[in-house]
Amino acid sequence: MKGIFDSLRKTRNAVFGQIIGILGGGEITAESWEELEALLIQGDVGVHTALLLVERLREAVREEGLYQTADLQRLLRKEIGALFPEQTDPLNLDWPLAVILIVGVNGSGKTTSIAKLALRLKKQGRKVILAAGDTFRAAAIEQLSIWGERVGVPVVQGEPGGDPGAVVYDAIQIAKSRGMDTLIIDTAGRLHTQHNLMEEMKKIRHIVSKRVAWGPHETLLVLDATTGQNGLSQAKHFLAAVDVSGIVLAKLDGSAKGGMVLSISAQLELPIRFVGTGERKEDFAPFDKDAFIQGLLGEE
Amino acid sequence: MFESLSEKLQNVFEQLGKHGVLREEDVKQVLREIRLALLEADVNYKVVKEFTSRVREQAVGKEVTQALNPAQQVVKIVHQELVETLGAPGRLSLTGTAPYVLMLVGLQGSGKTTTVAKLALQLRKQGHFPLMVAADTYRPAAIKQLEVLGRQLDIPVYSEHGRELDPPAICVRGVEQANSRGADVVILDTAGRLQIDTQMMQELETIRERTQPVEVLLVADAMTGQEAVSIATGFHEQVGLTGLILTKIDGDARGGAAISMRSVTGVPIKFLGTGEKTNALELFHPERMASRILGMGDVLSLIELAEESFDLEETARMEKRLRKGKFDLEDFLKQLRQVRKMGSIGELLNMVPGMKRALRGVSIDEAQTEKQLKRVEAIILSMTPEERRNPSVLNGSRRLRIAQGSGTEVQEINQLISQYRQMKKMVKNLNKGKMGRGLSLPKFF
Ligand SMILES: Nc1nc2c(ncn2[C@@H]2O[C@H](COP(=O)(O)OP(=O)(O)OP(=O)(O)O)[C@@H](O)[C@H]2O)c(=O)[nH]1
Ligand SMILES: Nc1nc2c(ncn2[C@@H]2O[C@H](COP(=O)(O)OP(=O)(O)OP(=O)(O)O)[C@@H](O)[C@H]2O)c(=O)[nH]1
Ligand SMILES: [Mg+2]
Ligand SMILES: [Mg+2]
Numbered sequence: 001m002k003g004i005f006d007s008l009r010k011t012r013n014a015v016f017g018q019i020i021g022i023l024g025g026g027e028i029t030a031e032s033w034e035e036l037e038a039l040l041i042q043g044d045v046g047v048h049t050a051l052l053l054v055e056r057l058r059e060a061v062r063e064e065g066l067y068q069t070a071d072l073q074r075l076l077r078k079e080i081g082a083l084f085p086e087q088t089d090p091l092n093l094d095w096p097l098a099v100i101l102i103v104g105v106n107g108s109g110k111t112t113s114i115a116k117l118a119l120r121l122k123k124q125g126r127k128v129i130l131a132a133g134d135t136f137r138a139a140a141i142e143q144l145s146i147w148g149e150r151v152g153v154p155v156v157q158g159e160p161g162g163d164p165g166a167v168v169y170d171a172i173q174i175a176k177s178r179g180m181d182t183l184i185i186d187t188a189g190r191l192h193t194q195h196n197l198m199e200e201m202k203k204i205r206h207i208v209s210k211r212v213a214w215g216p217h218e219t220l221l222v223l224d225a226t227t228g229q230n231g232l233s234q235a236k237h238f239l240a241a242v243d244v245s246g247i248v249l250a251k252l253d254g255s256a257k258g259g260m261v262l263s264i265s266a267q268l269e270l271p272i273r274f275v276g277t278g279e280r281k282e283d284f285a286p287f288d289k290d291a292f293i294q295g296l297l298g299e300e
Numbered sequence: 301m302f303e304s305l306s307e308k309l310q311n312v313f314e315q316l317g318k319h320g321v322l323r324e325e326d327v328k329q330v331l332r333e334i335r336l337a338l339l340e341a342d343v344n345y346k347v348v349k350e351f352t353s354r355v356r357e358q359a360v361g362k363e364v365t366q367a368l369n370p371a372q373q374v375v376k377i378v379h380q381e382l383v384e385t386l387g388a389p390g391r392l393s394l395t396g397t398a399p400y401v402l403m404l405v406g407l408q409g410s411g412k413t414t415t416v417a418k419l420a421l422q423l424r425k426q427g428h429f430p431l432m433v434a435a436d437t438y439r440p441a442a443i444k445q446l447e448v449l450g451r452q453l454d455i456p457v458y459s460e461h462g463r464e465l466d467p468p469a470i471c472v473r474g475v476e477q478a479n480s481r482g483a484d485v486v487i488l489d490t491a492g493r494l495q496i497d498t499q500m501m502q503e504l505e506t507i508r509e510r511t512q513p514v515e516v517l518l519v520a521d522a523m524t525g526q527e528a529v530s531i532a533t534g535f536h537e538q539v540g541l542t543g544l545i546l547t548k549i550d551g552d553a554r555g556g557a558a559i560s561m562r563s564v565t566g567v568p569i570k571f572l573g574t575g576e577k578t579n580a581l582e583l584f585h586p587e588r589m590a591s592r593i594l595g596m597g598d599v600l601s602l603i604e605l606a607e608e609s610f611d612l613e614e615t616a617r618m619e620k621r622l623r624k625g626k627f628d629l630e631d632f633l634k635q636l637r638q639v640r641k642m643g644s645i646g647e648l649l650n651m652v653p654g655m656k657r658a659l660r661g662v663s664i665d666e667a668q669t670e671k672q673l674k675r676v677e678a679i680i681l682s683m684t685p686e687e688r689r690n691p692s693v694l695n696g697s698r699r700l701r702i703a704q705g706s707g708t709e710v711q712e713i714n715q716l717i718s719q720y721r722q723m724k725k726m727v728k729n730l731n732k733g734k735m736g737r738g739l740s741l742p743k744f745f
Contacts, residue, residue, distance in 0.1 A: 032569040038345055047339040073531070107409030107521070107547060116351035138413075138448035139441040146440035154452065160448075189576075191551040226407060228525020230553040251408060254494045255534075273525040279408065279438070 004022030004251045027067050033058070036072065043296045044228050045259035049266070053079050076196045077293055083262050084289050088271040092245070093126075097175055098210050099183045099215040102248075103201060103238055104222035109276055111140065113222050114184050115147035116276065116284035117248075121182055122153060129180040130155045131153030131171035133164040133204060134188040136181045144186050151281055154178075164188070164200065165207050185216070192237030205242045219244050220273060223261070231260035235268055250276035253283065257296045327359045330374045334594075341593045343556035344529045345564050355381050375594070382590035384560055384590050389584040390568025392423075392483065393514055399431075399478035401486045401511045403471075405504055405535055406519035408492030411547035413442065415519050416489040417449035418573065418581040424455060431483035433474030434459035435467040435507070436491035446489050453578060456481055467491065468506045475511050488513070495534025502573075504539045516544045517570065520561060522549045528557035529564050536565040547573030550580070554593050589651050595689050627724050629688040633680045678706040679713055691717055 040050035057072060058078050066075075092098070100117070104110050109132070118128045130148055132155055134140035141157050148155035156174050158167035168185055175183045187204060190197035190252060208215045221244045223231050238244045249258050252275045261272050272287040331352045336347045359377050394400045402419065404412045413436070420430040432450055434457055436442035450457035458474040458481075465473070470486050478486050490507065493500035508516060510654060518532060518541050535541055544561055549572045562569055569584040602677045621631060682705035687694055694702075694717060696710075703710045 041339060041345045042526045044342075044527070047336055065496065105523070105551070107411060109409060137445075138452070139445035142444050143439075143441035150440075191548065193550070193552050224409065224521070224523070226525065226527055226531075227523045228344070228528075228553075228556070229340055230523040230551065231525075233552055239398065254407065254527070255496055255530050256525060 026069055028069055028072060029229075032069050032072060036076070039297065040259065043257035043259035044231075045262050045296075046229050046232070049083075049263045052225040075197075076297065076298075077287065079252045079297070080262065080293050081289060083266040085265070085269070085271060088273075091273065092123075093182065095181075095212075095214065095217055097181060097212055097215075098217045099172075099182060099185065099212050101185045101187070101205060101208065101216040101219045101242065102222060103187050103219060103242060103244070104189060105191050105224075105234055108189065108222045108224040108227075109191065109248070110222045111144050111147065111186055112279065113220075113248050113250055113274070113276055113284070114144070114186050115151050115275065116281055118148075118153045118182075118184055119151040119281050120284060122151065126182045127178075127180045128153045128182040128184065129171065129175045129178070131168055131183060131185045133167050133185045135160055135162045135164050135167065140186075140188065147281075165203055168204050168207050169211070172208070192234050198241045199239070201242055218246060220246050220248050221270075222248045222250055223258075223264075225249050225258035226254055226256040226273075227260060229260060232263050232267070235264045235270060237269070239268055244272045246273040248274045248276065249287070250291070252295075253277040258292070259296055261292075278281060319637060324360050327374065328358055330359075331356055334374075334378050337345050337594055338556060338559075341554035341556035341595065342523075342525050342528070342560075344526050344560035344564075347427055347481035347529065347560045350563075351381065351385065351559075353422045353481060364623050375456045379587075379590050379594065382559065382593060383586045385563050385583055386586040387568050389586065390570040392419075392570065393542070394428075396514060398484040400484065400515075401475055401488065402515045402517065402633055403488045403490065403504075403508065403513040404517050405490050405541075405591060406492060407494060407531060408439075410492065410519045410521045411545075412492065412519045413445050413449070413610065414576065414578070415517075415547060415571075415573055415581070416446065416487045417453060417455070417578045418453045419571075420487055420670055421453050421578050422581055424453075428485045429483045430455055430485040430487055431474065431478050431481055432457045433471055433486060433488045435470045435474070435488050437465075437467055437470070438491045442489075442491065449578065456483065467503055470509055471507045471511050473639040483514065486511075491664070495531050495538070501534070501538045508539055517545050518561070518565075518567075519545045519547060519573075520557060522546045522555045522557060522572075523551065523553040524557040526560075531567045532561035536567070541565055541567045543567055543570040545569075545571045545573065550574045554595060555589060558589055559593060566668075629680050629683065629691050629720060630685070631675065632720055633688070637677075643646075675706070675708055675712060676716055679703075679708055679716055682706040691720060 006044070036057070037050055037054050040053060041047055045053070057075050060066070060075050060079075061071070061135070064071075091100075102110050102114050114130060118130060122128050130144060130153055132141045132144045134144070135158055141160060145155045145157060156163070156167060156171035164187065171183055171185070174180075185204070185208070187201060188197070190201065192198065205216060205219070219242050221235060221238045223234065227234070227249075235244065235247070247261060247264060247270050249261055249272055252258055258275075264270055265272060272292075275285055275287055275292070277283045277285065334355070335348055335352050338351065339345065343351070355374075355378055357625065359374055362373070362377070392402070402630050404416055404419075416432050420432050423430045432446055432455060434443040434446040436446075437460075443461075447457050447459060458470075458477055460470050460473075467490065473490065475486050478484070488507065488511065490504060491500075493504070495501065516539055518535050520528065520531065532544070538649075544558075544565070544567060546555065546558055546569060549555060558569060569589075572582045572584050574580040574582050621627060679702060683694075683704045687698065687702075694713075699710050699713045702713055705714065
């Protein structure tokens with residue numbers, strides 16, 4: 001988690017520094033509330049969630065008779081923390097062949113995250129194989145296959161322009177016959193508003209569920225941390241279509257704070273599983289609530 | 301969204317009662333809603349702040365025209381101000397001596413490589429000879445991606461395989477090759493990078509210095525949130541942008557990033573990416589974008605047209621009925637007649653929120669439509685007032701009578717009734733588009 005923390009700190013911008021300055025000392029004034037609201041909204045938390053949080057804080061301050069801005073920080077961390085689950089179960093991978101389906105909008109970081117996840121699982125002793133289910137985008141298959149080589153896991157490939165369902169079907173067969181225990185499926189990026197592509201993705205899911213008991217065991221939605229309020233819409237639609245089981249928040253090494261996962265976590269109760277913190281295969285870490293909140297609030 | 305925004309505004313004004321001018325507190329309440337709408341659309345916090353204060357200045361004290369109610373009036377001011385902020389659409393400026401170099405830059409995954417191909421295709425259609433340069437040596441298969449696109453479009457790609465050249469060197473060689481390959485435009489596909497990665501940003505500066513592009517275009521994702529401001533500023537300050545391209549606008553993102561990026565850089569928005577296919581590149585229309593950001597379809601243009609050609613009182617009455625979900629065949633007929641006064645059906649339909657999508661791929665034959673409208677009119681005119689108000693009484697024998705009276709077929713009447721039902725449903729759905737915000741807060745401004 002140190003990696004993400006460092007990169008978050010690296011990118012902390014001056015605005016947040018100032019705000020923390022205001023929140024960091026002295027008495028609570030009308031301005032403190034405004035600054036607080038600004039801080040949250042600028043972190044992409046979303047205006048509704050931001051106002052909700054501010055309102056809760058106001059209540060707490062009233063009830064507890066607090067007047068120091070230092071207390072606001074503490075309260076805020078607590079309230080944001082409460083939007084995430086206390087604890088999340090580990091990934092549901094305890095199966096002879098665990099299947100992980102990776103979905104998301106165009107360019108969010110799916111293929112790269114798959115490589116990172118594959119490496120991580122491999123290091124845990126799992127036998128991982130990948131399926132190049134994006135047969136649509138130019139050179140998407142080559143991209144995954146290069147990543148496969150880099151992290152040392154095999155990749156099942158089809159033809160460009162071919163049926164992704166067929167690739168998934170083959171991958172399941174090959175995974176079983178080679179005694180692999182983890183299959184990660186890459187899919188083409190698609191906007192959640194594209195009906196046909198969402199149907200195609202359901203079909204892929206269906207193929208898995210027919211061939212592998214209780215599969216896919218995890219369906220991870222990869223979100224770009226730079227995304228604003230559309231993230232919630234993405235999560236809702238993908239959840240409805242393929243029963244997403246968790247979120248990967250990629251590109252958290254940028255200047256964006258990824259605050260939209262707050263409402264995703266609170267409203268949809270989806271666990272945030274991993275964060276992507278760079279373009280290298282090791283730039284990946286399990287989601288750490290506290291580090292995330294610190295990043296969001298721009299703290300050291 | 302439009303419905304809920306305008307409905308909210310409507311409520312604000314109904315509570316206030318009617319005044320001759322927009323008073324400070326009217327404007328304040330309206331601006332509160334506008335502010336929420338803009339923030340929800342991902343317009344940057346500070347940009348929203350500046351924006352609303354500009355609108356406040358403009359709106360306070362303005363006389364309420366007879367044509368629009370106060371809510372509509374403020375929405376109109378907001379819309380105009382948004383359009384102004386978004387600025388006029390930019391065009392590529394291919395001036396000076398060929399080859400003209402276009403350089404595309406942006407964050408990882410924003411759509412640069414795809415947009416390089418889209419631009420090349422569009423330029424070729426305009427009679428140019430583009431050459432694409434694969435200068436992303438970092439991302440796995442990035443070069444291959446551009447090569448595949450080049451092959452699909454039959455547009456040449458310059459790439460380095462054997463030798464280890466750095467991206468600036470590749471770009472320089474690409475530009476050098478333009479002449480021998482007969483290309484007059486060179487489009488550079490650079491690797492995605494974070495604006496805070498100073499080393500990678502330095503690379504872009506070097507490429508810029510060594511290739512002297514006529515355009516440096518920031519390719520940004522329409523779904524971008526609050527950071528749009530730092531991203532655009534970061535690229536603009538370090539590389540110097542000449543234009544913006546917003547991609548993935550085919551989704552349901554409201555696209556507030558457009559406002560943020562434009563207002564902090566001052567460079568024009570030149571194109572919109574509207575899909576994954578290489579022909580999905582469109583010119584930017586500030587009016588449409590403003591409506592989208594406000595979540596209102598092109599309703600404003602509709603309001604304007606209405607101002608010009610609608611009977612105002614009639615419009616207000618109709619709006620009320622629509623809002624209440626009351627909508628009978630008499631209204632249907634009146635709508636039809638007013639709509640016909642207003643202009644081409646195709647144009648009008650495109651302005652109705654949601655219609656554009658529903659009608660995608662449908663081409664409208666104006667003459668044919670006109671003829672059909674006449675028949676519909678005849679049918680409705682052959683109905684009794686009671687039948688028009690309550691179409692559910694239209695049984696078989698009544699339909700037969702109407703068919704004979706209007707010189708049409710029963711089938712056409714059936715069709716009309718089913719169209720009317722659909723329309724009614726649509727109106728209902730439009731009215732239902734509520735946001736459901738479970739919060740009302742004491743202080744906002
Ligand atoms: N900085 C940063 N870049 C990332 C991260 N994850 C992915 N990227 C970059 O984002 C870009 C897109 O990543 P991909 O993995 O190709 O995204 P994708 O979702 O598979 O894209 P499509 O298949 O085209 O929809 C690439 O340039 C990646 O190197 C991350 O955590 N941080
Ligand atoms: N729906 C939609 N998808 C788009 C659009 N433009 C690009 N894409 C998709 O977005 C993803 C990323 O596009 P790329 O062109 O690879 O993006 P890039 O900026 O070159 O990515 P890097 O080189 O990794 O930084 C791909 O899946 C594209 O097909 C668009 O306008 N609409
Ligand atoms: Mg991919
Ligand atoms: Mg690229």
